Every structure is written in C-alpha cells, then in structure tokens.
Amino acid sequence: MPANEVWQHLVETTLSSLLINTFWLSVGVIAGTSLLGVSLAWFTAVYEFPGSRFFSWALLLPLAIPAYVTAFVVLGLFDYTGPVQTSLRIWLGSELTWFPDLYGRGGVIVVMTLAFYPYVYLMARNAFLTQGKRLLEVAQSLGLNRRQGFFKVALPMARPWIVGGIMLTLMETLADFGTVAVFNYDTFTTAIYKAWFSMFSLPAASQLASLLIVIVFVLIIIEQQFRLRMRFAETKRSARAGGILLSGWKAKAASFFAASVLFFAFVMPIMQLGIWAANSLLQSFDQRYLEFLLHSVLLSAMATVITCFIAILLVYAVRLHSDILTRIAVRIATIGYALPGAVLAVGIFIPFAWLDNQLNEWLSLLFQIETNLLIQGTLGVMLIAYMTRFLAVGHYPIDSAMQRITRNIDEAAMGFGLSGWAVLRSIHLPMLKAGIFTAATLVFVDVMKEMPITLMTRPFGWDTLAVRIFALTSEGEWEQAALPAVTLVLAGLVPIILLMRQTDK
Structure with a gap:
C-alpha cells in the first residue's frame, strides 16, 4: 500500500481515536500517580507510623518492574479466565456482570499508575524532607491545622518538584509500548509499530512519529517553564530528623495505605511471577532462554559503557567550555x-x-557487488538508539557530581603541571565515582526494560528477555512469560537496591 494511502487511511480511521486514547490515558495516569506519589511522600517524610522507615525506601521497589510485566500479571490474575474471577463465580454461583472490563482504559491507567508513581514519590519526598515538617510548624503557628498547612503551605512550596515527577511520569506514559500492547489499547506508540511492521509503511510510521514529537516538545517547553522557578537550598540534617508521631487509627490507616500500594505494585506481581515461573520452569528453561539472558545482559552492559562514556565527555566539555553554544549542544x-x-x-x-541503500548502489556501480544490508539490523544501530534514548539518564548524575567539584581543584591540578585529559583521568574520574555508579545502574536497568527500541531494531534472531516477554504475552501465554519476567525484574532489582544504599550514603 503506498505511503500516502496508508497515511490517509490512518487519518480517516484511527488518528482521532489515537489522540483521544493518548489524552485520556495521560490524564488518568497523571491523576493517579499524583495522588499516590504525593500522599505517600507526605506520610513517609513528615510522619512516623508503624513501618514508616521501611516504606520510605520499599515504595521505590516498583521501579524495578517494567510496566508491561505488571500489565500481564494483572490480566493473568483478574481476567475472565483468571483465578480471581473463576473463584468468585464459583463462590457466588453467578456471572460477574459487575466486574470491570480490564481491557478498557481504566485497566491501563491503574497498571501504569502502580508502575510510575515512584517518580512522583521520589521527587515529592525530597521536597517534603527539607520543607514539610518545618513549614507545617510555621503554618500551625499561624492558626492552621495540619490539613490546612499541607494544602496551603507545604504543597504549593513543593509544586516544582512534584511537577518534575509528573513530567517524568507523563514522558514514560507517552513512550510506553508494552503495557498498551498487552491491553490492546491503541496509542501513538502502538500505531507507529503497526504502521511499520503490519502495513510495511516506514513513511507513515515516520509521520505518526513526527506528530508525537511535536506533542512531546510542547510538553518539554511547559516543563522547562516550571523548572525555571525551581530553587534549591541546603537544609541541615537536624531539620530533617524526627517526624510527627501518629497514633491510634491514623497510624493504622497510614500503614495500611502504604502496605496496600506496595502489595499491588510490587509484592503481588513478584509472588505471581514466582508461582508461574516455578510451574513453567522445566518447560521454559532451555538453551534459547540462556541466550535471551545473555543478549539482555550484553546489550545492557555495552549500552551502559557507551552511554556513560559519552556522558562523561559531555560533562567535561561543559567544564572546559561553559559557553552558551556548548550548553545548548x-x-x-x-x-x-x-x-x-x-x-x-x-x-x-x-x-x-538511506545510507545502506547508498552504499549498496555505490558498491554495485563500482565493484558489481550486492551488499543488501550492511548497517540496518545490526547491534550498532541498537546501541546508538539506546545511547540516544538514555544519554540524559547517564548525564544528569555525572553532571551533578561534577558540580560538587570546585574550580579550585582544577587550578591546583594545573599548578602541578596537569591539564586537559590528564586532569580528567587523574583528578575528576576518581571524584566522580559515585555519580558514574548512579548513572551506570540507572542506564543498565532502563536498557534491560526497554522494549520498543529492542523490538524494532534488533538483528534477526537477537531476541532478549523483553522481546521474549512481548512475544509470549501477545499470544496470551502468561505463565510462559513469567520466567523471563522474573529474571528481568531481578536483574533490575539488584541495581535499584545498590542505588538506594548509595543514595543513603
């Protein structure tokens, strides 16, 4: 089908529904993650209740579980043929006409909310740790109770941080492919994939991608306007120590709320994946599975090394030349x-x-050699895509660590005869270890979980755990998908735990 006809078909049939689906999905996820993230951040940062210290770090654990893994666990448990509805039909002796449709918009929003709320929680909690209790005391001195102090003082003061977390959540929602594919919920990402691989129209896919890029850039501009008003101040540790002690039903309610979110976002998926993986271990574990694991680890490791190396170069370039052009670049x-x-x-x-086609034409013309594909479908293309996607993830931790190194150290190094790369190698890199470690763990976890880039650019036969999960869940094989999912979660969980320990230090 010609590209123009494909695009015309999409405009006439599905474009309006794609816009509507993407809009309401974004609104629902923003509302859900804001409610969970901000409320949990406030409780764990300002109050003390049973388990508050445990929940303060445990509520970040869902970051290790890809949203599409939570999606197929929820469907496997709560679908019509799943154990929950089956047990309820037997127990109640009737059809569950009142049970919500999981394949509707609500199911996707709930799953993404559980998967993405830690972004809002992490940033909001950082704000409340330095402001919450102190501002609450000021509000109470002005005659406001705790609830009024939260809504009128603490929440407005934390708004820039909260907006930053919401923007991260929104970007993840727009970028998600696996979750919406599992739920058969059409958004821009699924339409791009179908235009490319089902309609075999790369121009139509690029036109859809261009439209989505426009939307994303508008959101980036809005986010930058909020960031311009952000101000950071160092607060003494003594101001953070000690929280307001909750007692009675309030303490129990706070513990129950935090435990419920942690259960549905992390404990339930892990338990169900473990059960399914144990049932399918003998059937699923073979030589191909080891190849999936090896491919995933190798890709993540190579992408991490390349991304962190480029990030260090960018940070050092700004260190040496802090002019406006360098910063814009x-x-x-x-x-x-x-x-x-x-x-x-x-x-x-x-x-x-395009480059492949040009090389094929040149070699055919000069040497009568048919090369077919030299660059497309290679690991190099995948790694470039990963580096482009996650360079910011590696750049920000390293850049933050570099900002803590004063210029006096550079001047002292120059006094000992060091300059240029020698300063970076001998002085800066040892002092950037913590930032590099943070960047490496975040990039490694993100590459392990990344599905669209891997699915659309991988070489023939180079499947990973993420691709295997997508292939099995597309066929409704929830139990068979559990083993690669468990491995993927564990591979992401270890760096997350190490990162939290490093953050505490």
Whole structure:
C-alpha cells in the first residue's frame, strides 16, 4: 500500500481515536500517580507510623518492574479466565456482570499508575524532607491545622518538584509500548509499530512519529517553564530528623495505605511471577532462554559503557567550555529521553536505511557487488538508539557530581603541571565515582526494560528477555512469560537496591 494511502487511511480511521486514547490515558495516569506519589511522600517524610522507615525506601521497589510485566500479571490474575474471577463465580454461583472490563482504559491507567508513581514519590519526598515538617510548624503557628498547612503551605512550596515527577511520569506514559500492547489499547506508540511492521509503511510510521514529537516538545517547553522557578537550598540534617508521631487509627490507616500500594505494585506481581515461573520452569528453561539472558545482559552492559562514556565527555566539555553554544549542544544531545522508544527507532532507522541503500548502489556501480544490508539490523544501530534514548539518564548524575567539584581543584591540578585529559583521568574520574555508579545502574536497568527500541531494531534472531516477554504475552501465554519476567525484574532489582544504599550514603 503506498505511503500516502496508508497515511490517509490512518487519518480517516484511527488518528482521532489515537489522540483521544493518548489524552485520556495521560490524564488518568497523571491523576493517579499524583495522588499516590504525593500522599505517600507526605506520610513517609513528615510522619512516623508503624513501618514508616521501611516504606520510605520499599515504595521505590516498583521501579524495578517494567510496566508491561505488571500489565500481564494483572490480566493473568483478574481476567475472565483468571483465578480471581473463576473463584468468585464459583463462590457466588453467578456471572460477574459487575466486574470491570480490564481491557478498557481504566485497566491501563491503574497498571501504569502502580508502575510510575515512584517518580512522583521520589521527587515529592525530597521536597517534603527539607520543607514539610518545618513549614507545617510555621503554618500551625499561624492558626492552621495540619490539613490546612499541607494544602496551603507545604504543597504549593513543593509544586516544582512534584511537577518534575509528573513530567517524568507523563514522558514514560507517552513512550510506553508494552503495557498498551498487552491491553490492546491503541496509542501513538502502538500505531507507529503497526504502521511499520503490519502495513510495511516506514513513511507513515515516520509521520505518526513526527506528530508525537511535536506533542512531546510542547510538553518539554511547559516543563522547562516550571523548572525555571525551581530553587534549591541546603537544609541541615537536624531539620530533617524526627517526624510527627501518629497514633491510634491514623497510624493504622497510614500503614495500611502504604502496605496496600506496595502489595499491588510490587509484592503481588513478584509472588505471581514466582508461582508461574516455578510451574513453567522445566518447560521454559532451555538453551534459547540462556541466550535471551545473555543478549539482555550484553546489550545492557555495552549500552551502559557507551552511554556513560559519552556522558562523561559531555560533562567535561561543559567544564572546559561553559559557553552558551556548548550548553545548548549538550541540552540537545540529552533530549532523547523525552522521546518514546518507538519514535527514536523510526528516526534512527530512516537515515541508516538511506545510507545502506547508498552504499549498496555505490558498491554495485563500482565493484558489481550486492551488499543488501550492511548497517540496518545490526547491534550498532541498537546501541546508538539506546545511547540516544538514555544519554540524559547517564548525564544528569555525572553532571551533578561534577558540580560538587570546585574550580579550585582544577587550578591546583594545573599548578602541578596537569591539564586537559590528564586532569580528567587523574583528578575528576576518581571524584566522580559515585555519580558514574548512579548513572551506570540507572542506564543498565532502563536498557534491560526497554522494549520498543529492542523490538524494532534488533538483528534477526537477537531476541532478549523483553522481546521474549512481548512475544509470549501477545499470544496470551502468561505463565510462559513469567520466567523471563522474573529474571528481568531481578536483574533490575539488584541495581535499584545498590542505588538506594548509595543514595543513603
């Protein structure tokens, strides 16, 4: 089908529904993550209740579980043929006409809310730790109770941080492919994939991607306007120590609320995945499974090394030349995280496809050699796509660590005869260890979980755990998908725990 006809078909049939679905999904996830993230952040940062210290770090654990893994666990448990509805029909002796439709918009919003709320929680809690209790005391001295102090004083003061977490959540929602694919909920990312692989129309996929890029850039501009008003101040540790002690039913309610969110977002998926993985271990564990694991680890490790290396170069470039052009160039280089993986896959594939065609024509003309594909479908294209997507994830921790190194150290190094790369190698890199470690763990986890780029750019036969999960869940094989999902979660959980320990230090 010609590209113009494909695009015309999409405009006439599905474009309006894609816009509506994407809009309401974004609104629902923003509302859900804001409610859970801000409330949990406030309780764990300002109050003391049974388990508050445990929940303060445990509520970050859902970051290790990809949203599409939570999606197929929820469907496997609560679908019509799942154990929950089956048991209820037997117990009640009737059809569950009142049971909500999981494949509707609500099911996708709930799953994404459980998967993405830690972004809002993490940033809001950082704000409340330095402001919450102190501002609450000031509000009470003005005659406001705790509830009024939260809504009128603490919440407005924390708004820039909360907006930052919401923007991260929104970007993840727009970039998500696996979750909406599991629920058969059409958004821009699924439409891009279908245009490319079902309709075999790369131009139509690029046109859809371009439209989504416009939407994302508008959101980036809005987010930057909020960030311009952000101000940071160092607060003494003594101001953070000690929380307001809750007692009675309030303490029990806070503990129950935090435990319920942690159960549905992390404990339940892990338990169900473990049960399914144990049942399918003998059937699923074979030589191919070891290849999936090896491919995932190798890709993540290579992408981590390349991304962190480029990030260090960018940070050091700004260190040496802090002019406006250099800063703009770095900002452009790190903007890829705001773009969905499917969009980046299309954007990177098009120029490499053109280059492949040109090389084929030149070699055929000069040497009568048919090369077919030299660049497309190679690991190099995948790694470039990963680096473009996650460069910001590696850049920000390293850049923050570099900001803590005063210029006096550079001047002292120059006094000992060091300059340029020698300063970076001998002075800066040892002092950047913590930032590099943080960047490496975040990039490694994100690459392990990334599905659209891997699915759309991988070489033939180079499947990973994420691709295997997608293939099995597309066929409704929930139990068979559990083993690679458990491995993927564990691989992401270890760096997350190490990162939390490093953050505490």
